[in-house]
Amino acid sequence: MGYDWEFVPEGANRTPPVNSEVGDKADKLETAISCYQENPKVYTSEAFSYDRLQAYTNLIEQLLACANDGELNNILQANQELIDPEFLQVMENCATWLEQQGNNNDAAWLRYIPQQLGQYLNPQAGSIEEYQGFLLELLEAEAESNDPAVVYTILQRGQHLLDDTFPQLLQQFARNVFSQENAQDVAFTAGVIQNLCNNIAQFPLGSRANNLEIAITGYQTLSEVYTREAFPEYWATTQNNLGSAYQIRIRGEREYNLELAIAAYHLSLEVYTREAFPEDWARSQNNLGNAYGDRILGERADNLELAIAAYKLSLEVTTREAFPVDWAMTQNNLGNAYSYRILGERADNLELAIAALNLSLEVYTREAFPERWAGIQNNLGNAYGNRILGERADNTELAIAAYNQSLEVLTCEAFPEQWARSQNNLGNAYRDRILGERADNLELAITAFNLSLEVYTREAFPEDWARSQNNLGNAYGNRILGERADNLELAIAAFNLSLEVRTREAFPEDWARSQNNLGNAYGNRILGERADNLELAIAAFNQSLEVYTREGFPEYWARSQNNLGAAYNNRIRGERAANLELAIAAFNQSLEVFTPTAFPTDCLRTGRNLGHTANFIIEDWETAIKGYNLAIEAVENTRLQALNPQRQQEILSDAMDVYHGIVQSYLNLNQKDRALEYVERSKTRYLVQLLTDRDIYPKGNIPPTIITELDRLRRAIIGEEQQLAIQEQTRNRGVILTPDQQKQPILNDYTHLNHLKQELNQLIDREITPIDPTFSLTQKVQTIPLTEIQSLIDQQTAILEWYIAGDSIMAFVVTSQRLKVWQSSTTDRDKLINFIKDYREAYENNKTEWIKNLNSCLNQLSKILHIDELLELIPQDCTRLIIIPHWFLHIIPLHCLPLQNGQFLYQSFSKGVGYVPSCQLLKLVKSSQRENFDRLFAIKNPTRKGLKPLLGANLEIERISQGFDAEKTIIIGESEASEQTLENRRQELQASHCIHFSCHGKFDNKSPRDSALMLADPEGNLGESANLTLAEVFEKLDLRECRLVTFSACESGIIESKADSISDEYVGLPSGFLFAGSSSVVSTLWTVDPLATTLFMTKFYHDLKRISIQDQGSIAIVLNNTQTWLRTLTSKKLGRIKNNSEFQKLLIEAFADNKRDRNKFKDLLEAAVKRQPYPFESPYYWTAFIATGV
Structure with missing residues (x-):
């Protein structure tokens, strides 16, 4: 028994806030802290904080634990931002202290390390004079040009000076100037410094961490000058800028930086009130929302609510009309917050996210704001990738399309970091993709992740590198190509690499995610001992749950609980009963969320x-x-x-x-x-829903024109849905795509469908709701209980409902008084699957052999299904049987299965054996029985290029029509029998009680909704336009006056029965005409001999006109009796029919225009007479006809 594990993917739209407070650590960390506290020689300037010390001690702990120069180099590369002169001083103090404690080896190791640090220190750092000159040059450029491009040129040239010395110099310079200048000069200089700090904070080159430290130091220094009392507005601006810098700060603990950012924004808002400074207030509200969205401390759900509230406040001022760019920016931020929102319905939140992001794109167009447009496309891709409403497959295609659009602007050359982010996200989308070949999609995902890792190196982007490693591990964990065992090893290696950066202390949420994924990989692992692997999986899941609490991360908590349950279910060690109890408990907890x-x-x-x-x-x-x-x-x-x-x-x-x-x-x-x-x-959920909705009408005095328009739009929507289904089936036919084609999104165009639905909603709102406010266009189809099923039948009727389960065949026998169930063995179920496979293969590839063996095939199936045994479960006083097939049993004439007594199943029921797709459909069709049966509408032998006329069709129609009133009979034949003629005479068609199609048709097993009746070619236009397709039947025909639709040729009774689809949706021509309104459909399961068809239909209609058509099962009774008549028709009696003068006359009239076909038909007749004693005894001739409905 396989269990569903789930890897947890990640996007990179918004890096999750993950730094948590460092608690008690190992002895070596305590040693490092102690040596700092006991040694007074450590550098202690205002720029050197306790947070910086904590970072130093964490790094020293790693260095003391590393084993060789290779590992040492990796650690140093990953922590370049911490390697400065102050770090060397702290490390020397630690070495001295360790030496005093007698730990000479560790002391020696720490003193060896500085020899390896040359490449990480700043060899280009200049003299104090060079720093001063650089600072003055920047300030002059800022004061004179106020142009970031000019300033950036200077920064690029002197970026080696943007180190920890620079902010100290800037601070010292500012304090000196501010202490000497007058108030006006101070304000000017402060403004120049403010702008310089803004530019340095956004400078893309050099050390990002250093640049932000310089900006923060500058803003802090400006706060000493721009006091709230003296310069409230400037002070508030500085607080806002300080908040922005803290929000993206690299040094220090992430969670505390965000708290500092939030505090700064709140201080800013104390001055920037909505009344006094509405624009600045709105901007600070937007920034505050960003900080709450990233916040680590507090409940994640509450923080996101605070973020959403702040964005909404901002949008009250930054309207699209007044501030379009700010409005678009905040809409983007709001969309991201809704994407991650925890409270409320997840599906609704994602719809709000998509709506907000699309609003943002109305301003952030590709032409005007290409970079921002591309960034929002990336965010939109994330939202579509997580979307719940709509088609999962199409949502993924929309995500792929959005990421690809993003990558058209965010090229690797121009925007390497953003390009890598979109590649990472694109990889996630390909990994989740439904359309296309799964194996190919996973290869595309792996390629995208590896591309992102070309930019996201561990040295330059350790956090993003770890994220892409985690996602790469997910892709390898699901990979189809290659050896499964090898792929899982690659997955485990990638997750472990990710965890080298994603420590619990630094990135708790990401650590938990990778632990969960590592657990999945161990749970599926092939190499190694299975018992050991499962223990590793359980340990990893439990570790992830230490961070993924229900309160903080309900979705991830529930996912890890599911995975933990699967691991306990498979566990080998421990007590089996206890493990299963733990598995059940974990699954139950998961389902709470x-x-x-x-x-x-x-x-x-x-x-x-x-x-x-x-x-x-x-x-x-x-x-x-x-x-x-x-x-x-x-x-x-x-x-x-x-x-x-x-x-x-x-x-x-x-x-x-x-x-x-x-x-x-x-x-x-x-x-x-x-x-x-x-x-x-x-069973048949889609058709049941359609039939249910079709009969819902508003109450009250609704004008007939509104009802007509309501019907039109309903059917147009159904027709469009059918066309979209055809497109989906067509594109999934196993077409081999090129690598470039595989990468492209496969999108259905829902524009017309959405437009039709919008029209329908507007019609209801405008014309119906004012009269009937309670009208609901659709209603949820309720399950049908046994008591209601039993109410559909009388005491002499039984229902035999089949169900093919995973390991057995089930048969439910329902009568008005009781329910009995029969179940087969697994062996019989396997025999049935093999039987159907052989049956279909013979039918499709060797029709002659199939016809020859049909009798033995039906005998074989009767034994597999234990028909005689089932018959004993049906009370002997039941005279009518309704069969409900399942899956591929729909294509078998079950009513004609032979019994051990030499009879056939239908002969045990004097009032007939008929079919319905389900009990719910029986209920719906039964409620719409028709009493009249005197209007005939017949289609005969449409002229079709490339198709031969149906032999006997004209004769068949001539004989059938004699039983109907000539004034109420419409026969359309040959070239007139076109789709256009049907359209022109639709009213007459829809008023008919009996519709008879004697024409070619096609059932498309690969795409059943492409099945069609083949009408006459329109003049000068050949092809699909000459078909009456299943989709058009759903959309155009209203046959609620019709008692019977008959297809006398082709495979009209076949429905979809794919081996890989067991949903039993009953897709085929009968379903379309049942939906259109006919209460019964007579069809064939294969193409029958034309002579047998003509004789059958002539006899069938002859007898049908002699009984009460309103009686339940009347059509099945006549059909079964006709089958017996044809099967037992002797060659002598057939000869008398052949020689009958009236028949000869009809034959001449029917083939008056085609003597060649008349001769062919006569030849068939002569050959049949010679097949003695029963010309049509073979089941091929008579068993194909079935009656569906009531």
Whole structure:
């Protein structure tokens, strides 16, 4: 039994705040601190803080623990920002103290290290005079030009001087000048220094950490001059700038830097009130929102709420009309906050995020703001990548498209850091991609992560490097190409590399994420001892949960709980019962957060894990039902969000094991009625929803024109959904794409569908809601309980509902009084799968052999399905049977399966055996029975280039029409039988009680929604426009007056029955005409002999006109009787028919324009007469016809 593990990916849109306070550490860290406290020689300027000392001592601890020069060099490269003269002084003091304690080896090691530091110290640092000259040059340029480009040129030339000496000099210079100048000169100089600090803070070259320290020192110094009392406005500006610098500061503890930033923004807002300084107030509110969004201390959920509140306050002033650029910037920030929001519904938050980011893009266009436009595209990609509503596959394609657009501007040459970020995010999107080949997508993901690592080196971007290593590990963990064992080793190596930077002390959240992922890799690991690997996995998950608390990180907490549960479920060591108890507990905890609405995908995963563990291992079926039920609710929520029926079907198909599990669990509890409810719940969901919604109309005095427009828009939407489903099926047909094509997003165009839905909503709001405020266009389809199923049938009717589960075949026998269940062995289930495979292969590749063996095939299937045994479960007084097939049983004439007594199944029921797709469809179709049966609309032999006319079609229609009133009969044939003619005569078609198609058709097994009836070619225009497609039937036809639709040729009764799709959505021509309104459909499961078809249809309609058509099952009765008639028709009786004068006359009239075809038909007739004693005894001739409906 496999269990769903989940790796936790990361984007790089916003680096998560992760630094936590350093607590008690190992003895060597305590030693380092002690040596500082006991030795007074350490450099102690105002620029040297206790936070800096903590960073030094952390580094010294690492150096004391390293084993060789290679490791030493790696540590030094990763911590270049800390290597300065002060660090050397602290290290010498530690060495001295260690020597005093008798630890000569460690002391010697610390004194050896400075020999390796030459490349990390600043060899270009100049004299004090050079620093002074550099500072004065910068101040003069700033004062004279006020142009960042001019200042940046000087900074670039002297960036080697932007070290820890520079801020001290700047501070000393400022204090000297401020103490000597008058107030006016002080204000001017302070303004110049303020601008210089702003430019240095944003300077992209040199040491980012040094640049920010210089800016912070400058702002702190300015605060001494710009006091709140003397210069409140300038003071507030300085506080705002100081907050911005602290927010992105590299040195010091990240969490404390953010607290300093928040404090500075709040101080700024004490002066920048909305009334006095609305624009500055709004800007500081935006900055405050950014700081709260990054904040580490406090509850993450609360911080994000504070961020959102600040952004909203900012937007009250920075409107689009007054401040479009600021408005766009804040919309972008608000979108990011909603993307990460914890409170509220996750799905709603992501929609708000996408809306805000799209608003931002209305101002930040590519032409006007290319860099910012690209950055927002990156953010938008992150939001789409996490989106819950809509198609998961399409959301991922939208994410890929956004990242690719971002990369069109953010090139590696011009914006290497941003380029690497987008490559990282693009890798995540490819890893999660649904469309295209999974193996190819994962290779694209690995390529993207490796590209990002070309820029994100450990030395230059240690945090981003660790992030991309983590994501690369995820991709290797899921990789398909290559050896699975090797890929998992690569994943483990990448996660461990990530954890070299992501320590718990420095990056607790990221550390927890990588621990979770490392646990997954160990849980799946092939190399090594399985027991050892699972212990490592459990340890890693438990470590991740030390940081991922439910309060702070509910989503990640729940994900790690799910993974921990899977590990305990598989655990080898310890007591099995105790491990399973821990697994169940972890799954239950996970499901407290992963609800069906908030996290449907995760809920499905964890609910499945809980259900399978409880069902298959500990046999706690009530707990299994709880897990499965939550999973099913999540599946159905996701399915309803899907924008086309193809995706709805795929979603259901991917979760069928969950339906199987809950059905079996209820059977194990002997709750057969509940098991049947879930069997029904898994079948024909899309068609049931359509039929349910079709019959919902508003109450009150609604004008007929509004009802007509309501119907039109409903059908147009359904037609567009069908077309989108066709597109989805077409693009998933296994077409081999080039590498460039694989990289491109595969997007459905939902523009027209969305426009139609908007039209419909506007119609309801404008015309219907004022009259019927309670009108709901759609309603949730409720499950149909056993009592309601039983109310659909009388005491003489039984329902035989099939269900093919994962390890058995089930048959539910329902009568008005009771429910019985039969279950096969796993062996029989396997036999059935193999039988269907052979059956279809023979049908598709060797039709002659298939016809020859059809009788033996049906005998074989009858034994596999234990038909005689099942018949004993049906009361003998039942005279009517309704069969509900499942999966590929839809393509088999089950009613004609042979019994041991020599009869066929349908012969055991005098009132017929018919079919329905599900009990819910039986309910819907039964409620729309038709009483009249005197209007015939027939299509015969449309002229179609490249297709031969159907032999016998004209004769068939002539005989059928004789049973109807000539004035109420419409026959369209040959060239007139075009789609345009049907459109022109749609009203007559829709008023008909019987519609008969005697024409070619096609069933497309690869794309069933492409199935169509093939009409006459329009003049001068050949091809698809001559087809009546399934999508058009859904969209255009309203047949609610129709009692019967008959297809007398082609594979009209076949529905989708792919081996890899067991959702049983009943997609085929019958489904379209049932939706259109017909209460019954007669169709064929294969292309039948034309003579047999003509004889069958002639007899069928002849007898149909002689019974009460309103009676339930009447069409099935006549069809079954006709099958018996054709099967037992003797060659002598056929000869009498052949020689009958009336038949000869009809034959001449029917083939008056085509003697050649008449001769062919006669030849068929002659050949049949010679097949003695029963010309049509073979099941090929008579079993293909089935009646679906009531």
